[in-house]
Amino acid sequence: MIATPPPARLWDISQPLRPGLPVWPGDTAFGEERTWSIQPGCPVNVSRLVMSTHSGTHADAPLHYDAIGLTAGALDLAPYLGPAQVITVPPGTPFATVDDVAPHWRPGVPRLLLHSYDRFPHEAWRSDYTAIDPALIDWLAGQGGVLLGTDAPSLDPQDSKDLPAHTMLNRHRLAVLEGLVLDAVPDGIYELIALPLPLSNADASPVRAVLREWPQR
Numbered sequence: 767m768i769a770t771p772p773p774a775r776l777w778d779i780s781q782p783l784r785p786g787l788p789v790w791p792g793d794t795a796f797g798e799e800r801t802w803s804i805q806p807g808c809p810v811n812v813s814r815l816v817m818s819t820h821s822g823t824h825a826d827a828p829l830h831y832d833a834i835g836l837t838a839g840a841l842d843l844a845p846y847l848g849p850a851q852v853i854t855v856p857p858g859t860p861f862a863t864v865d866d867v868a869p870h871w872r873p874g875v876p877r878l879l880l881h882s883y884d885r886f887p888h889e890a891w892r893s894d895y896t897a898i899d900p901a902l903i904d905w906l907a908g909q910g911g912v913l914l915g916t917d918a919p920s921l922d923p924q925d926s927k928d929l930p931a932h933t934m935l936n937r938h939r940l941a942v943l944e945g946l947v948l949d950a951v952p953d954g955i956y957e958l959i960a961l962p963l964p965l966s967n968a969d970a971s972p973v974r975a976v977l978r979e980w981p982q983r
């Protein structure tokens with residue numbers, strides 16, 4: 767009889783996808799439509815989804831911010847699986863900076879997930895989210911980082927036209943997750959699992975992001 771360890775605790779850090787989901791101003795509303803329904807002569811329910819590639823918790827592909835960038839289907843999956851550290855930045859911070867992160871940084875854990883909301887805004891779009899100082903992305907790359915995640919809907923401010931944070935991310939070829947829900951997650955080290963879908967031509971992909979307890983050594 768193999769002794770099986772108790773299951774590691776899981777945190778679901780993904781937004782529920784549903785009609786009424788707050789989306790980027792002007793973007794495609796989340797829609798679902800039943801195309802087949804269970805009834806005499808039809809044994810199944812089937813639906814159709816209409817959604818932005820940036821709906822809810824998602825991974826940008828480089829194609830989102832680089833006209834010749836990789837698509838979601840071409841992304842290397844390794845950055846989206848592995849040890850990650852959750853660090854809270856003071857709520858209401860306009861830009862997360864190196865000074866917010868460096869004092870809490872655990873060298874050798876190459877994924878940074880920023881927790882900026884006191885309470886994730888599930889019910890309404892908020893434009894006043896915490897964006898990312900590009901210098902933090904440059905610093906993360908220097909620390910051997912491979913992925914940056916945030917509970918905000920974007921790395922750059924909503925009105926940004928030159929996307930300095932996404933540009934720095936692209937320069938360092940870092941992976942990104944946006945729209946994480948970290949309300950219930952204490953700062954610390956976890957195993958991140960958040961795989962993008964093999965959407966062959968897309969500029970981003972929804973992910974089911976979870977954190978699993980990481981054995982503290």
Ligand SMILES: Nc1ccccc1C(=O)C[C@H](N)C(=O)O
Pocket residue numbers: 790793818820826830919920921922944
């Ligand atoms: N839907 C959009 C439409 C136009 C411009 C930006 C968005 C975004 O959703 C922001 C995106 N999540 C980003 O990666 O910054």
Ligand SMILES: [Zn+2]
Pocket residue numbers: 820824825826919920944970
């Ligand atoms: Zn995005």
Ligand SMILES: [Zn+2]
Pocket residue numbers: 826919920921932942944
């Ligand atoms: Zn983005």
